Every structure is written in structure tokens, then in C-alpha cells.
Amino acid sequence: MSEKTLFTKIIEGEIPADKVYEDDEFCAFRDINPAAPCHVLIVPKKVIPKISDADASDAELLGRLLLAANKVAAQLGLAEEGYRFVINCGENAGQEVMHLHLHILGGRRLSWPPG
Numbered sequence: 527m528s529e530k531t532l533f534t535k536i537i538e539g540e541i542p543a544d545k546v547y548e549d550d551e552f553c554a555f556r557d558i559n560p561a562a563p564c565h566v567l568i569v570p571k572k573v574i575p576k577i578s579d580a581d582a583s584d585a586e587l588l589g590r591l592l593l594a595a596n597k598v599a600a601q602l603g604l605a606e607e608g609y610r611f612v613i614n615c616g617e618n619a620g621q622e623v624m625h626l627h628l629h630i631l632g633g634r635r636l637s638w639p640p641g
């Protein structure tokens with residue numbers, strides 16, 4: 527069996543994290559190195575290393591990921607002022623953790639385009 531990912535260890539409680547949401551399919555917790563006043567990662571429990579590894583069998587999961595992320599953003603009080611979703615894929619995007627996750631960023635005006 528392959529080594530558990532860092533995020534699987536967080537989901538399973540082996541590594542502590544500030545969890546803000548969990549259901550059967552997803553877990554959301556605060557980023558340890560926040561890039562905005564509110565920075566939460568939402569992670570599917572199913573390990574897909576990168577978004578580019580997703581296939582047609584993941585289509586509904588990915589749709590539910592966006593809806594769950596909206597729900598978490600609303601729960602965090604971000605809905606009115608707005609927020610950003612980010613998925614980093616691979617080296618040029620700086621992906622550090624090879625377990626698909628979506629960043630939810632908010633709580634201040636976010637610059638665009640990103641650096």
C-alpha cells in the first residue's frame with residue numbers, strides 16, 4: 527500500500543489541523559501558512575494527486591467539491607464580500623502536496639493577476 531498523503535493523515539486525525547468542515551467526501555481545514563486573513567483548504571478524501579489526474583469518473587466529485595467549497599466559504603462569512611478558489615497543478619503552479627485540494631481565500635481584497 528502506498529504511503530498516506532499529508533492530507534490523508536490530517537483527515538484521519540494523525541496530524542492535527544484546525545478543521546472547519548467535514549462530510550463523507552470532503553474535509554476542510556485552515557492552511558498552516560495563510561496567504562489571506564481567511565485561507566482554508568478543502569480536500570476530497572479520495573486521493574487524486576493532481577487535478578490533471580482526474581478523469582470522467584471524477585466529474586461528479588469535482589462538481590460536489592465546488593459546491594462544498596461554496597458552503598464552507600459561506601460558513602466562514604465570506605459570501606457577501608467575495609472569495610477566490612485556487613487549485614495548483616504541478617511544478618509551475620507550485621503544488622506542494624500531491625493530494626488534490628482547493629484553496630479558499632478571502633477576508634481582504636485579493637490582487638489579480640497572481641504573481
Ligand code: AMP
Binds near residue numbers: 541543567622624
Ligand atoms: P499547494 O501549494 O497548492 O500544494 O498547497 C499546499 C498548502 O498546504 C500550502 O498552502 C501549505 O501552507 C499547506 N499546508 C502544508 N502543511 C499543512 C498542514 N500541516 N496543515 C495545514 N496546511 C498545510
